[in-house]
Amino acid sequence: MKPIIDLRSDTVTxxxxxxxxxxxxxxxxxxxxxxxxxxxxxxxxxxxxxGKEASLFVPSGTFGNQLGxxxxxxxxxxxxxxxxxxxxxxxxxxxxxxxxxxxRTIMPEHGxxxxxxxxxxIRNGVDIHFPKTGAIALENALxxxxxxxxxxxxxIRRKAANIPVHLDGARIFNAALAMGVDASVIAEQxxxxxxxxxxxxxxxIGSLLAGSSxxxxxxxFLRKVMGGGMRQAGVIAAPGIxxxxxxxxxxxxxxxxxxxxxxxxxxxxxxxxxxxxxKINMVFVSFQGGGIPEKEKRFYEICKEKGIITYPPKYGGxxxxxxxxxxxxxxxxxxxxxxxIAEALSVL
Numbered sequence: 001m002k003p004i005i006d007l008r009s010d011t012v013t014x015x016x017x018x019x020x021x022x023x024x025x026x027x028x029x030x031x032x033x034x035x036x037x038x039x040x041x042x043x044x045x046x047x048x049x050x051g052k053e054a055s056l057f058v059p060s061g062t063f064g065n066q067l068g069x070x071x072x073x074x075x076x077x078x079x080x081x082x083x084x085x086x087x088x089x090x091x092x093x094x095x096x097x098x099x100x101x102x103x104r105t106i107m108p109e110h111g112x113x114x115x116x117x118x119x120x121x122i123r124n125g126v127d128i129h130f131p132k133t134g135a136i137a138l139e140n141a142l143x144x145x146x147x148x149x150x151x152x153x154x155x156i157r158r159k160a161a162n163i164p165v166h167l168d169g170a171r172i173f174n175a176a177l178a179m180g181v182d183a184s185v186i187a188e189q190x191x192x193x194x195x196x197x198x199x200x201x202x203x204x205i206g207s208l209l210a211g212s213s214x215x216x217x218x219x220x221f222l223r224k225v226m227g228g229g230m231r232q233a234g235v236i237a238a239p240g241i242x243x244x245x246x247x248x249x250x251x252x253x254x255x256x257x258x259x260x261x262x263x264x265x266x267x268x269x270x271x272x273x274x275x276x277x278x279k280i281n282m283v284f285v286s287f288q289g290g291g292i293p294e295k296e297k298r299f300y301e302i303c304k305e306k307g308i309i310t311y312p313p314k315y316g317g318x319x320x321x322x323x324x325x326x327x328x329x330x331x332x333x334x335x336x337x338x339x340x341i342a343e344a345l346s347v348l
Contacts, residue, residue, distance in 0.1 A: 004307035005330035010171075010200035010254070010281060010323035018246075019202065019239035028234035031057070032224070038234030042241050046208040049244060050172075050193055051184030054216035055208045057237055058228055061170045062091045064194030064207040067226065068166040069135060070099040071211075071219045072192060077134025079166075080121050083107045085139050086168055098226060102131055112148035113138065115159050122163065136160055139168040140186055141175035145282030145319075150179060153189040164191040170199050170207075173248045174280040177255060191215065200251060200281060201243035202324050205236050247324065254281035257322040257331055264335050268342040270295070286317040291348050298348060302341050308334055 006012050015023070029035030039057050046055040058064045065087050069079060079095065081087060083105040087095065095101050106117050118136060125132030136156065140148045157165055167190035169175070169183075176183040187193045192211040197203035209219055223229060230236075262283045265271040272286040287295040296313035303310055310318055322331075 001305065001307045003309045005326060005334050006309045007320040007322070007326070007334075008309055008311050009321050011198055013198075013200070013202045013323050013325050015202055015204045015239050016242070016324075019204075019242050022238040022242060023235050026234040026238040028232035030231050031233045032229040032231060036232060036234045036237070038241070039230075039237040042237040042244075043208065045241060045244050046195075047210050049183060049248075050187040050195070050210045051182075052187060052193065052210040053213040055210035056216050056219050056223060057230070057233065057240070058194075058207050058209055058223060059205060059230075061086075061168075061194060061196045061199070061207045062094065063226065063228055064196075064209045065091060065137075065166070065168050066094045066098050067209055067219055067223055067228070068192040068194055068211075069095055069101060069137065070222050070226070071209075071215055072164040072166055073099055073101045073134035074132075075100040076102075076131050078102045078104045078123060078131040079135050079137055080104045080106065080113075080118055080133060081137035082113050082139065084111065084143065085137065086143055086170065087137055087139075089143070101134060104133075111144055111146050112140075112142055112152065113156065114152055115156050118156060119159070133163055135164045135166050137166045137168065138190065139170075141171045141178070141280050144277075145280055145284060146277060147175050147178050147279050150181065150186065150189075153186070157189040166190060167193045169193045169195040171196070171280060174200060174251055174255070177251050178279045192219075197240040197243045200254060200323055201240075201247040203236075203239040203243045203247075206240050208240075250324070251281070254322040254324070254326070255279075257281070257326055258283050258320070260331070261320055261322070261334070264338050268338070270342050270345045281322045283320040283322075284317050285320060287345070292316075294348050295345050298345060299341065302344055303337075306337050306341075308337065 043055045123130040172195045197206045262278045266273045
């Protein structure tokens with residue numbers, strides 16, 4: 001059956017017609033030698049929106065995170081970060097290859113790191129047995145859909161002193177919306193910040209790494225080392241400008257749709273949804289009663305049969321993500337199917 005609604009991720013969005021037109025009409029030049037005016041405009045806009053001196057256009061979020069660590073750290077350094085972070089879980093061990101740093105992971109008690117968990121693990125490199133703590137890596141919003149409180153980020157930033165902080169801010173505009181602050185307030189708590197243009201903002205490709213002019217100049221060189229120097233990149237930067245100017249302004253719709261889905265599922269005893277944890281555009285669904293693995297698998301299968309696409313069960317539940325391509329009609333269709341899905345699962 002042709003998919004009616006795709007809830008796998010906000011990375012599946014298609015570029016808007018305005019973006020496609022902008023790509024066609026983009027003024028381009030050789031970005032490696034700094035002559036692509038569209039890329040320059042995107043980078044200036046991204047830096048301004050995050051309150052940073054400069055930003056750099058990179059192909060992906062993974063590229064941006066790894067470039068951030070590469071820029072902040074020296075070889076053999078250690079990076080303190082959450083065991084649950086995207087850098088650890090979903091970036092293919094890239095840091096060991098690209099910047100030759102060690103990951104010092106922490107399983108956070110609250111889902112995000114606090115200073116009391118970080119401080120005992122800081123090493124200054126004086127003892128020849130120890131690596132030096134080269135950076136602390138935070139994430140906001142978190143991949144769990146939660147938000148790290150601003151007060152906690154400020155505490156880490158203040159007490160970290162001379163240890164640089166990198167922020168995986170892939171969905172920083174979602175986090176800012178949930179907090180009721182400007183994205184620059186969150187970005188202020190880190191030396192380098194990566195955020196995605198293709199997660200929820202509909203651009204077909206690309207992320208930005210933002211920081212001080214000095215750090216971004218260093219990152220520009222290291223981007224070339226990583227093979228990320230691009231030529232007439234304005235054709236892919238153009239939709240990113242629309243992402244920042246327009247798509248960031250509609251994220252509240254995705255948050256509201258996630259809440260609507262969560263509330264609809266929670267009306268049925270078979271589903272377990274913690275509504276308090278729906279802070280951005282993600283809903284995490286688990287199941288009540290016995291036979292949980294069977295219920296998870298059957299939920300996924302029934303949805304697929306009905307044209308409702310999700311990722312398979314993982315970590316004891318199923319994630320549903322709303323985005324620009326979840327139309328009112330598609331959402332209505334999904335909500336109408338929930339009673340039948342609940343009934344089918346209740347007999348397992």
